[in-house]
Amino acid sequence: MINYYDALFTNDEGLDAYYKYVSDNIVGHSIIELACGTGDILSRLNQKYDVVGIDLDETMIATTLTKFPDLRGKVSEGDFLEYTDTKRYDNCVCIGDSLNYILNKEDLMKFVEVSTQLSDHIILDCHHPFRLNEFRNDYYEEGSTDAFDYAYQIEVEGEHLVHVINFLDGTFDAIYQWVFNPEILINAYKEKGYNVKVMTDFDKDGITDEGEKVRLIATKESI
Ligand SMILES: C[S@@+](CC[C@H](N)C(=O)[O-])C[C@H]1O[C@@H](n2cnc3c(N)ncnc32)[C@H](O)[C@@H]1O
Known part of the structure; x- marks a missing residue:
């Protein structure tokens, strides 16, 4: 990737x-x-x-x-x-x-x-624990860099942030973070x-x- x-x-x-x-x-x-x-x-x-x-x-x-x-x-x-x-x-x-x-x-x-x-x-x-409130209604951004296009989404699942970076070419990465x-x-x-x-x-x-x-x-x- x-x-x-x-x-x-x-x-x-x-x-x-x-x-x-x-x-x-x-x-x-x-x-x-x-x-x-x-x-x-x-x-x-x-x-x-x-x-x-x-x-x-x-x-x-x-x-x-x-x-x-x-x-x-x-x-x-x-x-x-x-x-x-x-x-x-x-x-x-x-x-x-x-x-x-x-x-x-x-x-x-x-x-x-x-x-x-x-x-x-x-x-x-x-x-900061407030992150869970900040992203409660999800975050979504689309953009492009010199090397790739992307859609970036952050969702809240319980105490976790789930970041999904979709490269719009069939590949994506997902990162889980615990907001302890x-x-x-x-x-x-x-x-x-x-x-x-x-x-x-x-x-x-x-x-x-x-x-x-x-x-x-x-x-x-x-x-
Ligand atoms: C959000 S990035 C921050 C990188 C850098 N500290 C900065 O401020 O730009 C998180 C980094 O943590 C690393 N990481 C996650 N879990 C780790 C672990 N168990 N041991 C060492 N590195 C880890 C990831 O590979 C990634 O490079």
């Missing part, structure tokens, strides 16, 4: 905002990014920090290496529910609603275990001795009534 991710979901304004969020909250020098996608944020971080990135999808890693050959040797295929490393990093980053690809609480707790094994300072985001209550994640990090700073979108403290993303920075209490 075509790697449609950059054409449909990446833009400079979004990248700038995400990069600012991450770089404003970095401590120390080393960073592991879990679910690094097509490498845009990792590549920017690579200019200043020692970085490592993993992603489950080999086509995302291949696209990363085509776009950013200097990341060769720093990115690899890997599952953030199973990943282990011989070293700990100053920062563990997982952004771009990648956490919402986790579909149940047991796996969310696995992620918490993996990330706390990797770092004392964890920079995250996830969908962020308190589950916040409480799990607190139970592991982490302080958790919580924001809605990039500028509001705590979890507000409406929003797109909840941002969490979990820091081990002793540091």
Whole structure:
């Protein structure tokens, strides 16, 4: 299948905002990014920090290496529910609603275990629960890029968002995301001795009534 991710979901304004969020909250020098996608944020971080990135999808890693050959040797295929490393990093980053690809609480707790094994300072985001209201009446968009035409639909099924990207040539992709209550994640990090700073979108403290993303920075209490 075509790697449609950059054409449909990446833009400079979004990248700038995400990069600012991450770089404003970095401590120390080393960073592991879990679910690094097509490498845009990792590549920017690579200019200043020692970085490592993993992603489950080999086509995302291949696209990363085509776009950013200097990341060769720093990115690899890997599952953030199973990943282990011989070293700990100053920062563990997982952004771009990648956490919402986790579909149940047991796996969310696995992620918490993996990330706390990797770092004392964890920079995250996830969908705001309001997303389920926002898309309650479905979302539909048609468009075309230089490489393909598409119809993109988002439906709500219970606590899940179902994204369907139809390429209008007989092929399609479907992505399921669980819009979990962020308190589950916040409480799990607190139970592991982490302080958790919580924001809605990039500028509001705590979890507000409406929003797109909840941002969490979990820091081990002793540091
Ligand atoms: C919405 S994209 C975000 C990518 C990137 N972080 C960004 O902000 O552009 C979600 C990414 O999570 C990856 N992913 C999903 N489940 C994963 C898992 N279990 N382990 C590692 N990566 C995973 C997908 O392959 C995809 O690249």
